[in-house]
Amino acid sequence: MAFKIFKKKDTGKSRKQSAREKNEHTNKEINIITWVFVIAFVALTGHIVYFTAFQSESFINNSYNSKRAELLARRIVRGRIVSADGKILAETVGNGAEEVRSYPYGSLFAHAVGFASQGGTGVESISGFTLLRSDDPINLRIKNDINGIKNNGDTVITTLDTGLQKAAYDAFGKHKGAVIAINVKTGEILAMVSKPDFDPNDIEELWTELNDDEENSPLVNRATLGLYPPGSTFKIVTALEYIKEHPDITGYEFDCNGSFTFEDITISCYHGAQHGHLDLKSSFARSCNSSFANITSQLDRKKFEETCSRLMFNSRLPSPFSYRESSVLINDTSKTPEVIQAGIGQGRTQVTPIHMAMITAAVANDGILMRPMVVSAVRNSRGTGVKTYSPTEYARLMSSEESRLLRELMREVVISGTGYRLQGTDGYEIAGKTGSAEYSKDKTKSHAWFTGFAPVDDPQIAVTVIAEGAGSGGESAAPVARKVFDAWFSK
Amino acid sequence: MATIFLTFNKYILIILMTVYSFQCFSVFRYKTEEERDGIYIWQDIAMSLIYMLSFLNIYIYTGEPEFIGFYVTTQVVLWLTILIYRKLYPEANKLLINNMCMLISIGLIILVRLNYQKAKKQFIVVVISLVLAIVIPFILKTFKRLRRFYWLLSAAGIAALSAVLIFSRTINGSKLNLRIGGISFQASEFVKIIFVFAMAGILTCVEHEKRHRIAAAVAGIHVLLLVASKDLGSGIIYYMVFVIMLFVGMERYKYLILGLLGAAVGSIAGYRLFSHVRVRVEAWADPLGTIETSGYQIAQSLFAIGTGGFTGMGLYNGAPNRIPVVDADFIFAAISEEFGVMFGICLILICLSCFIMFMNIAMRFNDKFYKLVAVGLAVTYGFQVFLTIGGVTKFIPLTGVTLPLVSYGSNSIMVSLIMFSVIQGLYVSVRSSNREGGA
Numbered sequence: 050m051a052f053k054i055f056k057k058k059d060t061g062k063s064r065k066q067s068a069r070e071k072n073e074h075t076n077k078e079i080n081i082i083t084w085v086f087v088i089a090f091v092a093l094t095g096h097i098v099y100f101t102a103f104q105s106e107s108f109i110n111n112s113y114n115s116k117r118a119e120l121l122a123r124r125i126v127r128g129r130i131v132s133a134d135g136k137i138l139a140e141t142v143g144n145g146a147e148e149v150r151s152y153p154y155g156s157l158f159a160h161a162v163g164f165a166s167q168g169g170t171g172v173e174s175i176s177g178f179t180l181l182r183s184d185d186p187i188n189l190r191i192k193n194d195i196n197g198i199k200n201n202g203d204t205v206i207t208t209l210d211t212g213l214q215k216a217a218y219d220a221f222g223k224h225k226g227a228v229i230a231i232n233v234k235t236g237e238i239l240a241m242v243s244k245p246d247f248d249p250n251d252i253e254e255l256w257t258e259l260n261d262d263e264e265n266s267p268l269v270n271r272a273t274l275g276l277y278p279p280g281s282t283f284k285i286v287t288a289l290e291y292i293k294e295h296p297d298i299t300g301y302e303f304d305c306n307g308s309f310t311f312e313d314i315t316i317s318c319y320h321g322a323q324h325g326h327l328d329l330k331s332s333f334a335r336s337c338n339s340s341f342a343n344i345t346s347q348l349d350r351k352k353f354e355e356t357c358s359r360l361m362f363n364s365r366l367p368s369p370f371s372y373r374e375s376s377v378l379i380n381d382t383s384k385t386p387e388v389i390q391a392g393i394g395q396g397r398t399q400v401t402p403i404h405m406a407m408i409t410a411a412v413a414n415d416g417i418l419m420r421p422m423v424v425s426a427v428r429n430s431r432g433t434g435v436k437t438y439s440p441t442e443y444a445r446l447m448s449s450e451e452s453r454l455l456r457e458l459m460r461e462v463v464i465s466g467t468g469y470r471l472q473g474t475d476g477y478e479i480a481g482k483t484g485s486a487e488y489s490k491d492k493t494k495s496h497a498w499f500t501g502f503a504p505v506d507d508p509q510i511a512v513t514v515i516a517e518g519a520g521s522g523g524e525s526a527a528p529v530a531r532k533v534f535d536a537w538f539s540k
Numbered sequence: 541m542a543t544i545f546l547t548f549n550k551y552i553l554i555i556l557m558t559v560y561s562f563q564c565f566s567v568f569r570y571k572t573e574e575e576r577d578g579i580y581i582w583q584d585i586a587m588s589l590i591y592m593l594s595f596l597n598i599y600i601y602t603g604e605p606e607f608i609g610f611y612v613t614t615q616v617v618l619w620l621t622i623l624i625y626r627k628l629y630p631e632a633n634k635l636l637i638n639n640m641c642m643l644i645s646i647g648l649i650i651l652v653r654l655n656y657q658k659a660k661k662q663f664i665v666v667v668i669s670l671v672l673a674i675v676i677p678f679i680l681k682t683f684k685r686l687r688r689f690y691w692l693l694s695a696a697g698i699a700a701l702s703a704v705l706i707f708s709r710t711i712n713g714s715k716l717n718l719r720i721g722g723i724s725f726q727a728s729e730f731v732k733i734i735f736v737f738a739m740a741g742i743l744t745c746v747e748h749e750k751r752h753r754i755a756a757a758v759a760g761i762h763v764l765l766l767v768a769s770k771d772l773g774s775g776i777i778y779y780m781v782f783v784i785m786l787f788v789g790m791e792r793y794k795y796l797i798l799g800l801l802g803a804a805v806g807s808i809a810g811y812r813l814f815s816h817v818r819v820r821v822e823a824w825a826d827p828l829g830t831i832e833t834s835g836y837q838i839a840q841s842l843f844a845i846g847t848g849g850f851t852g853m854g855l856y857n858g859a860p861n862r863i864p865v866v867d868a869d870f871i872f873a874a875i876s877e878e879f880g881v882m883f884g885i886c887l888i889l890i891c892l893s894c895f896i897m898f899m900n901i902a903m904r905f906n907d908k909f910y911k912l913v914a915v916g917l918a919v920t921y922g923f924q925v926f927l928t929i930g931g932v933t934k935f936i937p938l939t940g941v942t943l944p945l946v947s948y949g950s951n952s953i954m955v956s957l958i959m960f961s962v963i964q965g966l967y968v969s970v971r972s973s974n975r976e977g978g979a
Contacts, residue, residue: 076903077791078787078788078791079788079899079902079903079911079915080903082784082787082788082899082915082919083895083896083899086892086895086899086922086923086926087892087896089926090888090891090892090926092935093888093926093929093930093933093935094885094888096933096935097845097881097884097885097888097933097935098881098885100842100845100846100933100934101845101846101849101850101881102850104846105842105845105846105847105849106846108828108842108843108846109842109843109846109847111828111831111839111843113831113836113839113840113843114840114843114847116859116862117843117844117847117858117859117862120853120857120858120859121847124857178847191547194543194544194546194547195543195544195547197543
């Protein structure tokens with residue numbers, strides 16, 4: 050009741066005095082609220098500054114924002130796109146109504162560099178607003194503004210290498226599919242081929258035709274948007290999970306008689322092969338489906354699911370290009386046949402080539418995935434540097450020891466397994482994994498996969514190849530990869 | 541010559557805006573209005589220059605002589621407002637008068653750019669509201685016993701919001717407007733002011749032990765009616781005003797803590813109960829992922845702000861009309877796109893200085909009723925600014941409220957002007973009574 054007594058005493062004072070004390074008292078609360086609001090507004094302002102300075106550049110490069118790009122293009126000549134070796138990949142020529150976007154390499158960079166019109170694709174889209182910003186000296190820009198001359202947009206330096214791109218493009222020949230090469234230590238995308246392709250110089254005239262061609266979908270960049278069954282390349286993931294559960298891999302043994310039956314599913318080896326007595330290394334090297342079905346049947350599904358998530362299945366990829374998410378159905382509740390199918394890369398699992406390249410790059414780079422990048426620097430039209438992008442680590446996908454064991458397995462593929470066509474390289478050695486992914490009822494048809502890296506002792510570059518319907522990975526995809534590696538190491 | 545002007549104008553506007561908003565805070569260094577006079581003159585010069593240069597830019601770009609006429613008329617009205625206010629109420633707070641005119645000016649410039657018809661309509665409402673606003677300090681001075689009528693005010697507010705819920709048609713999922721004689725009223729806007737007075741009355745006149753319960757009951761009915769009309773933005777504002785007035789009125793921290801806990805629980809319940817709340821939260825979390833549906837507005841708003849960058853695209857060089865409801869809820873994005881983010885930040889600072897001045901005025905009152913009214917209106921204003929700018933910049937999920945005095949909308953601008961005038965009226969009455977009493 051002390052409270053009440055105090056109140057009584059309070060009323061005993063003169064009204065004015067009490068009001069004044071009261072006032073002082075209440076202002077404390079008002080002060081607190083004022084400060085809370087000031088802090089909230091400062092935080093809001095900080096957010097806006099942060100967004101404008103650091104996030105807006107990548108955010109605004111969106112096809113839904115193309116109207117603003119058009120408006121900028123009225124005042125700025127779209128800048129150049131240049132390769133890592135200094136060649137012009139795209140530039141604007143002519144002026145006024147004659148202004149056209151020219152791609153000197155034609156269809157070679159059709160998907161990687163892309164095209165600027167029709168909403169934009171490739172680097173043209175990724176760097177859309179950078180190309181339309183001028184960082185020329187201010188006096189020059191003002192002079193141009195005053196004279197009503199368009200200013201020159203900035204030049205974008207890519208990580209793409211014309212020599213490597215050409216090698217990949219030629220080696221891939223008339224196949225449908227994709228080739229992608231990544232520098233495993235920096236994440237730089239060195240080459241990216243997708244076929245069928247088109248000549249971006251003629252995009253306006255070809256647009257309707259290319260768009261309507263649903264059978265070949267030439268406009269789709271298969272390297273990042275193509276979802277394929279991974280086939281035996283998925284055994285990298287299954288092997289990783291096995292290694293995690295059994296760090297001593299020498300304990301594994303299996304006798305392959307051509308097929309493996311577990312509960313009510315039977316898995317057969319590719320083209321009816323019988324591999325005989327195997328350990329983990331030879332199971333992997335010879336890509337034995339029966340052995341890997343056996344391995345999968347023993348794996349902890351919950352942990353397998355976690356490993357897949359860590360390798361970015363069913364989730365976002367750090368891809369500068371627009372991409373599709375890979376999917377795999379392994380979890381607590383999935384049925385045994387589904388899991389076993391997934392474990393050998395068949396069933397409903399789907400991956401994009403760039404995703405497979407990222408996994409391979411992480412294996413090669415001691416378990417760490419460097420964030421893939423395609424733009425390395427921005428310069429103004431006169432060549433003065435504006436900005437450089439340094440390589441950044443994206444995530445550790447596996448431990449150093451796990452990656453070492455996987456590298457050993459992948460090396461064995463070339464030494465004694467399905468990757469034998471990659472033997473005898475000049476001055477460097479390749480490691481990798483082949484895949485022959487069945488994609489229809491007709492079991493004789495398969496997509497040919499190869500994903501690998503080189504040199505084995507100090508990996509620099511990862512290459513992933515997918516050739517649609519081209520048969521076995523070892524026969525069709527590995528030789529393409531070899532030519533890409535050769536081109537890189539003969540430089 | 542014209543191109544040179546267009547090239548430099550956006551930078552000049554940013555510099556003038558920075559000067560103006562910096563002065564908004566330097567006034568707080570001085571205690572009395574007399575000492576602040578010099579600052580206000582600089583502000584008036586900066587404001588007039590911004591208005592003139594913007595319209596010159598508009599005229600050069602469009603070549604429409606009609607805009608010159610609009611400029612001259614509106615500029616004269618704004619100057620007259622400042623002059624009349626100062627003559628009629630010498631004790632009035634000049635920072636608030638300046639800021640009021642500055643915010644109206646920016647609103648009119650961007651509206652002319654976005655949609656001239658709407659700018660004209662807005663101006664007519666501004667004139668009507670200013671006439672109303674100018675007599676408000678006088679009314680407040682005369683009806684000093686207003687606080688005793690808190691029951692009447694509470695009932696009026698509840699009746700108006702109920703009428704909206706029962707009679708109005710649903711537009712975009714929410715019920716907002718009442719049509720009376722062909723004019724559409726957004727009741728939740730007008731009731732805001734009545735609500736603040738009602739709360740202040742309850743928290744000063746009701747028996748001390750019952751205050752908090754009655755206040756909670758009245759506020760609760762208001763908020764529930766708004767939630768039932770799916771006007772969640774207003775619901776949140778009313779709730780926060782209630783919590784803060786209760787905290788200031790009862791001087792107990794527990795009310796603030798309980799109130800904020802209630803807000804948290806209410807937000808979670810809202811998220812669970814209403815699909816339109818979930819949709820907005822999803823759009824906020826990933827505008828690009830939902831760009832084809834719910835994220836479209838916020839993504840376009842961020843495109844505008846991001847493409848404009850710190851220094852802006854310059855008037856007419858952006859594409860603000862790509863943003864849905866750009867003239868109302870998203871006006872901040874349009875301003876940022878064409879005038880630049882730096883200009884936008886200055887605008888935030890002006891709004892913040894209004895809020896601080898409101899609170900500053902609240903602190904000066906000895907009379908608790910006036911103190912609470914000032915706090916209530918300050919929070920109504922400050923919180924609404926935070927919700928709208930935070931929403932369009934993706935700081936918080938969108939709530940669909942307008943930026944007071946800047947956004948298009950006759951209800952919004954009228955109520956905002958009345959709010960400023962009420963504060964002004966309270967300020968005038970306390971300053972003149974202090975003077976009379978020799979305090």
